[in-house]
Amino acid sequence: MILERLYLENYKQFRDPLELEPPEGAIGVVGANGAGKTTLFESILWAFFGPQAGGERFKNDMIPWSGGSSRDRTAVRVTLDTGGGRYTVERTLQSGRAQARVLSGMGGEILSGPREVSDWVQNHLLGMDQKAFESTFFARQKELEFFSGVTGISRQREVARLLGISRIERARELLNEERRKVRERAEFLEARLAGRDREGLEEELAAVREEKAELQLRLAAARKEHEAASSELAAARQERERLEELYREHNRLSSELREARAGEQRAADRAQALRERLRELDEAERELERLRPALERLPRVGRELKRLDETRRQIEDRERAKRELGRARRRAAEAVVRSSRLLEDLDGFDEEPLPGWAAVLRIEDETEQMHEAVRVLRHAPDALRAAEERLHRLKDLGRRHAELEREEAGLRRAEEALAGLAEDLSAVEEEIREVSGGEDLEALSERLRGRKEDLRQKIAALEGEAAAAGREAANLDRAREIVEAAGSEGECPTCRRPFDGDDYRAVVETQKRQAKILRDRAAEALAEAGRLREEADAVSGRLRSVAGRLRELTLLKERRTQTAARLKSAEESLARDRRRVEELRAQLPAAPPAEEEIRRATDRVAWLTRLREAGAGISSCIQAFRDAEESVAELRDEIRQLADLAYDAEEHRRLEAERAHLEGVRGRVEVLRADLSRRGGIERELDEAETAGKSCRERASSLKARLAGLAFNEAEYRAAGERLRAAELQRDALGERLHELEREHTRLEHRLESVAGRLREYDADRKRADEQAARAGRLERMNRLFKEFYVELSSRARPALEREASELVRMLTDGKYERVEFDENYGLRLFDGLSDAYGIERFSGGEADIVSLAARVSLSKMISARNSEALGFIVLDEVFGALDSDRRHNVLLALDRLKRAFGQIFIISHVVDVQESALLDEIWLVEEDGENKSRTRVLKPGKSDLERIL
Numbered sequence: 033m034i035l036e037r038l039y040l041e042n043y044k045q046f047r048d049p050l051e052l053e054p055p056e057g058a059i060g061v062v063g064a065n066g067a068g069k070t071t072l073f074e075s076i077l078w079a080f081f082g083p084q085a086g087g088e089r090f091k092n093d094m095i096p097w098s099g100g101s102s103r104d105r106t107a108v109r110v111t112l113d114t115g116g117g118r119y120t121v122e123r124t125l126q127s128g129r130a131q132a133r134v135l136s137g138m139g140g141e142i143l144s145g146p147r148e149v150s151d152w153v154q155n156h157l158l159g160m161d162q163k164a165f166e167s168t169f170f171a172r173q174k175e176l177e178f179f180s181g182v183t184g185i186s187r188q189r190e191v192a193r194l195l196g197i198s199r200i201e202r203a204r205e206l207l208n209e210e211r212r213k214v215r216e217r218a219e220f221l222e223a224r225l226a227g228r229d230r231e232g233l234e235e236e237l238a239a240v241r242e243e244k245a246e247l248q249l250r251l252a253a254a255r256k257e258h259e260a261a262s263s264e265l266a267a268a269r270q271e272r273e274r275l276e277e278l279y280r281e282h283n284r285l286s287s288e289l290r291e292a293r294a295g296e297q298r299a300a301d302r303a304q305a306l307r308e309r310l311r312e313l314d315e316a317e318r319e320l321e322r323l324r325p326a327l328e329r330l331p332r333v334g335r336e337l338k339r340l341d342e343t344r345r346q347i348e349d350r351e352r353a354k355r356e357l358g359r360a361r362r363r364a365a366e367a368v369v370r371s372s373r374l375l376e377d378l379d380g381f382d383e384e385p386l387p388g389w390a391a392v393l394r395i396e397d398e399t400e401q402m403h404e405a406v407r408v409l410r411h412a413p414d415a416l417r418a419a420e421e422r423l424h425r426l427k428d429l430g431r432r433h434a435e436l437e438r439e440e441a442g443l444r445r446a447e448e449a450l451a452g453l454a455e456d457l458s459a460v461e462e463e464i465r466e467v468s469g470g471e472d473l474e475a476l477s478e479r480l481r482g483r484k485e486d487l488r489q490k491i492a493a494l495e496g497e498a499a500a501a502g503r504e505a506a507n508l509d510r511a512r513e514i515v516e517a518a519g520s521e522g523e524c525p526t527c528r529r530p531f532d533g534d535d536y537r538a539v540v541e542t543q544k545r546q547a548k549i550l551r552d553r554a555a556e557a558l559a560e561a562g563r564l565r566e567e568a569d570a571v572s573g574r575l576r577s578v579a580g581r582l583r584e585l586t587l588l589k590e591r592r593t594q595t596a597a598r599l600k601s602a603e604e605s606l607a608r609d610r611r612r613v614e615e616l617r618a619q620l621p622a623a624p625p626a627e628e629e630i631r632r633a634t635d636r637v638a639w640l641t642r643l644r645e646a647g648a649g650i651s652s653c654i655q656a657f658r659d660a661e662e663s664v665a666e667l668r669d670e671i672r673q674l675a676d677l678a679y680d681a682e683e684h685r686r687l688e689a690e691r692a693h694l695e696g697v698r699g700r701v702e703v704l705r706a707d708l709s710r711r712g713g714i715e716r717e718l719d720e721a722e723t724a725g726k727s728c729r730e731r732a733s734s735l736k737a738r739l740a741g742l743a744f745n746e747a748e749y750r751a752a753g754e755r756l757r758a759a760e761l762q763r764d765a766l767g768e769r770l771h772e773l774e775r776e777h778t779r780l781e782h783r784l785e786s787v788a789g790r791l792r793e794y795d796a797d798r799k800r801a802d803e804q805a806a807r808a809g810r811l812e813r814m815n816r817l818f819k820e821f822y823v824e825l826s827s828r829a830r831p832a833l834e835r836e837a838s839e840l841v842r843m844l845t846d847g848k849y850e851r852v853e854f855d856e857n858y859g860l861r862l863f864d865g866l867s868d869a870y871g872i873e874r875f876s877g878g879e880a881d882i883v884s885l886a887a888r889v890s891l892s893k894m895i896s897a898r899n900s901e902a903l904g905f906i907v908l909d910e911v912f913g914a915l916d917s918d919r920r921h922n923v924l925l926a927l928d929r930l931k932r933a934f935g936q937i938f939i940i941s942h943v944v945d946v947q948e949s950a951l952l953d954e955i956w957l958v959e960e961d962g963e964n965k966s967r968t969r970v971l972k973p974g975k976s977d978l979e980r981i982l
């Protein structure tokens with residue numbers, strides 16, 4: 033299963049649509065830290081599992097680009113080629129609503145729904161859950177380091193986490209916590225049971241039941257007595273109700289009789305009052321005839337008072353006009369004075385600001401001067417605008433000349449800086465030529481590494497040959513010693529025949545000679561190995577020197593790129609500055625305006641501003657003067673018209689008193705007329721009162737007859753009341769006694785329930801205590817089973833991991849190392865095929881890195897092999913960050929060979945020599961712009977460093 037296509041849109045910092053189609057082989061994912069290299073592959077986790085991919089970074093509100101809107105659509109599409117078909121998993125998010133679907137290779141939809149897609153991916157496409165999938169295809173730096181740089185127990189836990197068996201340990205922790213809680217509950221229940229007596233509770237329960245039975249007999253007798261008293265009370269109440277009905281009827285009739293008599297008396301009183309009211313109306317008619325002559329004088333008195341009021345108002349208007357006349361004259365004088373003061377303040381110009389201004393100041397008459405000044409000052413706004421425009425032109429010329437001077441100075445500084453950058457670039461180029469010496473340092477380094485590896489293999493072969501020759505010589509010496517010990521009577525150690533003649537000596541001499549030949553051969557091999565080791569040391573020294581030069585050359589190339597970029601930027605900036613200077617020179621005159629000219633123009637604007645403001649002030653003075661003069665003329669006419677008026681105040685007061693008296697008379701007449709208008713109503717009310725009195729007398733006679741026939745006996749009524757009260761007291765006393773017995777019965781029932789409840793609680797606690805103790809035992813057995821299961825899984829996983837890692841190590845080292853093994857904490861031991869195994873810390877850093885890489889990749893292959901579909905791609909995230917250049921080179925060579933085991937290897941790195949490695953089949957350059965948006969460019973190997981950066 034390989035990654036065929038990856039599409040992102042609005043996913044985190046990848047705002048713009050991005051589609052990538054990785055080839056098979058090694059793909060380098062390069063760029064600055066934080067640009068979004070890892071985010072590319074985390075998007076696969078989000079597409080497959082959504083927010084359940086794990087952690088805050090996969091929540092819906094963290095997915096869209098932070099600079100956009102939640103209404104913008106986010107989409108991730110992942111296409112996998114499984115060998116048996118292609119499947120595309122698509123997940124989208126818009127306005128907080130997530131959608132997902134799975135498409136077949138032909139584009140048809142297989143299923144949809146966020147949770148349904150996650151379940152299908154886990155169960156059908158991958159055959160593994162999210163944690164297993166992430167552990168399989170994602171390998172980070174810390175996961176390579178823990179095989180060689182982490183303590184044993186930490187390494188064991190990390191491997192268990194990647195294999196997925198750490199969840200068993202977590203289950204054991206939860207199980208032990210539950211077992212502790214169960215034991216605590218059992219101990220608590222046992223402590224509660226220790227202070228209680230079950231036999232005492234049973235005895236108390238029997239005593240309460242016996243007391244309850246006795247009380248029930250007494251309660252039955254009390255209920256019979258209470259029922260008899262209730263029957264007597266019912267009979268007494270019935271008799272009392274009969275007499276109560278008669279009593280209420282007697283009282284009702286008596287009340288109605290009293291009401292009828294009272295109504296008769298009220299009707300008589302009302303008739304008498306109405307007759308008296310008719311006599312008063314007769315007297316009112318006579319009084320109305322007496323008042324009619326006085327009422328006829330009221331209109332004439334009103335007309336005379338109206339004439340006097342008008343005369344008094346006109347005299348008051350005349351006095352007011354005289355006062356207003358004085359104020360108007362003062363306002364006219366004040367307007368002339370204000371105008372004169374304004375003109376005095378405007379005297380003092382060095383030159384005439386407006387035509388005719390000097391003539392205005394020489395006019396003697398203040399009124400005439402005021403009017404002439406307004407005429408001249410009407411031209412002040414136009415003159416001010418012209419003066420301001422001239423001043424603005426002068427200042428703008430001065431400002432632009434100053435700007436030209438600054439631009440020319442900046443241009444000179446930019447030319448100097450450009451010359452300095454050109455010198456720096458030439459110096460860097462010279463240093464690059466000196467460091468490289470005209471050689472291809474990378475090719476030289478590769479040749480030296482190859483020569484060093486050849487020498488190391490030859491040295492190992494010579495040392496092995498010397499060791500073998502030494503062992504064979506030692507065997508010959510042991511055989512010779514055996515022959516010599518047997519003597520000439522012995523037998524040949526080869527053919528087992530007895531020695532004949534000089535055979536014994538010949539055999540001994542031959543063995544000595546052959547042993548010497550072997551020792552000489554071993555010495556020659558060791559000498560040759562020593563010579564080759566000296567040559568290898570020289571090659572290593574030269575290799576270190578070349579590596580240092582390579583590092584220096586890389587830094588110099590980066591410097592050259594940066595300096596060239598600054599030089600280009602400086603040239604572009606200098607060209608812009610030159611164009612700006614030329615434009616300014618073409619627009620400006622040769623010399624700037626003089627300071628004195630600007631000062632005079634400024635003074636003229638200030639004076640004209642004052643004149644314009646003064647014109648408004650003098651105009652207001654003229655308007656005020658004219659308004660005052662008009663008021664004076666109007667007031668004089670008004671005073672002349674009101675000069676001959678005369679007013680008698682005493683006559684005015686007398687007529688007002690007379691009118692007040694006549695108004696009172698008119699009010700009395702109106703009251704009398706209103707009273708007389710009601711005469712007919714009063715007469716009708718008198719007839720109604722006499723009729724009502726007669727009706728009340730008749731009703732009183734009828735009620736007296738009905739009371740006489742009722743036959744009500746008050747003594748009998750009181751006796752029935754006494755009988756009822758006695759029956760109620762008897763019934764209440766028996767009822768109280770009955771209630772007391774019922775309360776006692778209820779108390780005994782509660783006590784009985786309490787004792788029974790405590791007994792049930794005791795039995796329940798006893799049962800729960802036994803259940804908790806039994807459950808604690810079951811949990812203890814489960815804990816032992818989980819522990820045995822964890823040990824069994826670990827014992828099964830380690831051999832399989834050893835086989836997988838050994839096969840990779842043989843491939844990555846060309847058979848130099850045959851086998852690896854893991855101890856119980858997954859510590860690595862390495863076999864070289866000739867000697868015993870040693871811990872990984874005994875080997876060089878580069879070899880340790882290769883073995884650690886093989887172990888981590890083996891973990892991924894094991895996890896993948898346990899599932900339905902094996903992964904054909906792996907992501908190595910910043911696995912080179914802590915390695916030096918030599919160790920990075922060794923790991924890169926190993927990865928080149930590892931491409932045979934995986935369809936795709938994605939290498940995320942910001943290290944320069946990783947980005948420039950020849951093992952990469954394609955390069956993805958991830959860049960970030962000024963708006964924090966990332967984009968990815970696909971580059972092909974073979975381009976220069978500068979081309980890749982740009």
